[in-house]
Structure formats: C-alpha cells, structure tokens
Amino acid sequence: MDDESVVVAYLRDRDPEVFGALVERYERRVLALVASVLGPHADLDAQEVAQEVFVRLHEKLPTFRGESKFGSWLYRLAYNRALEHRRRARIRMPHLPLEALGKAVSSDAFDVAGEQERGQLVARLVEGLPDIYRTVVYMHYWLDQSVDEIAESLGVPSGTVKSYLSRARQRLRERAKEEGIAWR
Amino acid sequence: MAIVVDDPTEEVLRRSLAGFPRPRPSPGFVAAVQRRIAERPPAESRPRLRAGRVLLGVYWLAAGLACVHLLRTLDWPSWTPSVLWALALAVVPLGYVAFLWPDRLGGWLLLYVRPLLAEPTGRAALEVK
Numbered sequence: 442m443d444d445e446s447v448v449v450a451y452l453r454d455r456d457p458e459v460f461g462a463l464v465e466r467y468e469r470r471v472l473a474l475v476a477s478v479l480g481p482h483a484d485l486d487a488q489e490v491a492q493e494v495f496v497r498l499h500e501k502l503p504t505f506r507g508e509s510k511f512g513s514w515l516y517r518l519a520y521n522r523a524l525e526h527r528r529r530a531r532i533r534m535p536h537l538p539l540e541a542l543g544k545a546v547s548s549d550a551f552d553v554a555g556e557q558e559r560g561q562l563v564a565r566l567v568e569g570l571p572d573i574y575r576t577v578v579y580m581h582y583w584l585d586q587s588v589d590e591i592a593e594s595l596g597v598p599s600g601t602v603k604s605y606l607s608r609a610r611q612r613l614r615e616r617a618k619e620e621g622i623a624w625r
Numbered sequence: 626m627a628i629v630v631d632d633p634t635e636e637v638l639r640r641s642l643a644g645f646p647r648p649r650p651s652p653g654f655v656a657a658v659q660r661r662i663a664e665r666p667p668a669e670s671r672p673r674l675r676a677g678r679v680l681l682g683v684y685w686l687a688a689g690l691a692c693v694h695l696l697r698t699l700d701w702p703s704w705t706p707s708v709l710w711a712l713a714l715a716v717v718p719l720g721y722v723a724f725l726w727p728d729r730l731g732g733w734l735l736l737y738v739r740p741l742l743a744e745p746t747g748r749a750a751l752e753v754k
Contacts, residue, residue, distance in 0.1 A: 457659055460659075460662075461658075464655045464658050465655055468654050472650050472654075473648065476648040481645035481646075484646065484648055487648050491654075492658050492661060493661075495662075496658060496665060499658075557644060560644040560645060563641035563642060564642065578638065582635070582638040583642035583643075583645060583647070610634045613638070614634055
C-alpha cells in the first residue's frame with residue numbers, strides 16, 4: 442500500500458497500528474535527516490526530535506492534501522523541526538582548541554593525529570558551515586547517504602545536492618586554510 | 626604549527642566523520658511515539674492553549690476599539706481620510722514588502738516603474754509573432 446493510501450486509511454479508521462506502520466517505514470530516514478541537522482554530538486536530542494517530528498506529523502496529518510509526495514512533506518517537516526530545535530537549543534560541539542590538538546599529535550602532520558582528534562577537528566569545521574551545507578555534508582560523509590537519497594530527503598534535484606557538496610568542500614578547505622591546516 | 630592533511634577533502638571528511646556513532650532508532654521508537662501521541666491531547670482540545678488564544682483575541686479587540694474611540698474624539702482636518710486611505714493602500718503595503726523582501730521591492734520597481742520613466746522606444750510593448 443502506498444503512503445497516501447495509508448494516510449487516508451489512518452484518517453478514516455484512526456487505527457494506531459496503521460500509524461505505527463507509517464512511523465516504522467520512515468523512522469530511519471527521518472532520524473538520519475534530524476541527526477544530520479543536529480550534528481554528531483547530539484544523538485539523544487536527535488532521538489527526541491525525531492519522535493517529536495512524528496508527533497507533529499500526527500497532529501498535521503489531517504492537513505496533508507496530497508499535493509506533494511507524502512515522504513517529501515514529512516522530510517520538510519522533519520528538517521524544519523530539527524533546524525528549529527538546533528537554533529533554540531544552541532547545540533554546540535565540545536570545544537577543542539587547536540593548541541590542544543597540537544599537543545595531541547606527535548608531529549606536525551595532521552594525518553598522524555588520533556582518529557578522535559581528527560574527527561573533532563573536522564566536525565568543528567563542518568559545524569561552521571551554513572545549515573544546508575552542513576546537513577548535506579553530514580548526510581553524505583557521516584551517514585553515507587547517496588546524492589539521490591539526500592535529494593529525496595531535502596526535496597531538491599540531485600544536481601543541487603552535488604553543488605551543495607562541492608561548495609561545502611570548498612568552504613571547508615578555505616576555513617581549514619584560515620586555521621592553519623593544510624588541507625590538500 | 627601547520628597541521629597537514631594529505632588526503633583529498635572527500636576522503637578526509639569520510640574518514641574523520643566515520644568515528645562518530647551513526648544514529649539508529651531506539652528499539653522502542655514506535656512505542657515511544659505512540660505514547661507521546663496518547664499523552665498529548667489534540668491541539669483544538671487543549672484548554673490552556675485555547676483559553677490563551679481567546680484571551681489574546683479579546684485583548685487585541687479591546688485595544689483596537691479603544692484606539693478607534695480615542696482617534697474619533699480628536700479633531701481631525703478634513704483631508705485626513707484621504708491621507709489615511711493613501712497610507713493604507715500604498716505606503717503601508719510597500720513598507721511591509723520593503724521590510725520583508727527588499728530585493729523583491731527593488732525588482733518590482735525596476736520591472737514596473739522603470740518603463741514608465743524611460744523614453745519611449747517606438748516599439749510596441751508587447752509583440753505578438
């Protein structure tokens with residue numbers, strides 16, 4: 442049964458199992474989208490916000506008119522809710538000064554830095570990106586989502602996602618350069 | 626001290642972010658959602674929310690009526706209604722648009738006002754082929 446039929450069936454019968462099936466169908470994708478907006482340091486928040494998205498979906502379901510695909514509508518809801526949460530909660534990653542990183546590495550080369558320090562440093566750079574760039578970077582490089590999957594989740598063409606990724610990498614290289622990291 | 630990354634950007638990103646745990650829905654995810662829904666009454670039946678909206682509506686209505694009453698008691702010159710209508714019909718919406726979308730207002734002005742100010746070109750404004 443397609444999503445739209447499930448929605449119609451749920452609105453008609455109000456069977457919690459039907460709604461549960463809808464949640465099960467989308468929980469992974471919604472959680473991934475929410476986690477990508479919030480970043481890798483907010484796992485618990487991501488679970489909470491993803492659940493909240495489905496609660497909101499339940500409230501808004503009667504207003505779904507089927508003008509867009511149900512999935513796109515839900516992802517838009519999830520993206521906006523996650524962004525709202527991020528702005529309100531002012532999620533910040535743990536501070537890692539560059540001096541501390543310098544002490545943590547045994548030579549001048551970044552590639553001998555521990556995996557954890559490298560991850561923290563890169564995540565700090567990614568956190569400085571605008572919302573949409575940061576989200577696609579996390580979706581693609583952290584959660585291994587394909588360009589097409591990201592395009593579907595964000596409701597934009599694949600070419601736009603590729604362009605976001607390219608510009609995000611460019612900005613990261615510039616930012617890394619400013620911070621004295623030679624990113625080749 | 627310069628920190629050197631030898632990998633191309635893509636590879637660095639992938640390798641660095643791989644260290645963070647990937648989110649997975651908790652085992653009771655669906656049940657937790659169902660519980661939250663059950664605990665949360667529908668918006669229209671939330672008495673506090675509804676009462677708040679009614680109170681706010683009454684407040685603004687009273688404020689509006691008081692304003693109208695005060696303004697009517699003042700001695701206004703005869704041209705006041707014309708000025709007020711001009712403000713309401715042109716200046717206020719334009720100011721609102723300029724505040725929210727300054728680029729769009731600029732675009733509209735360019736689109737609709739510039740042709741009025743420009744010299745006639747002798748060509749028809751709309752050519753039908």
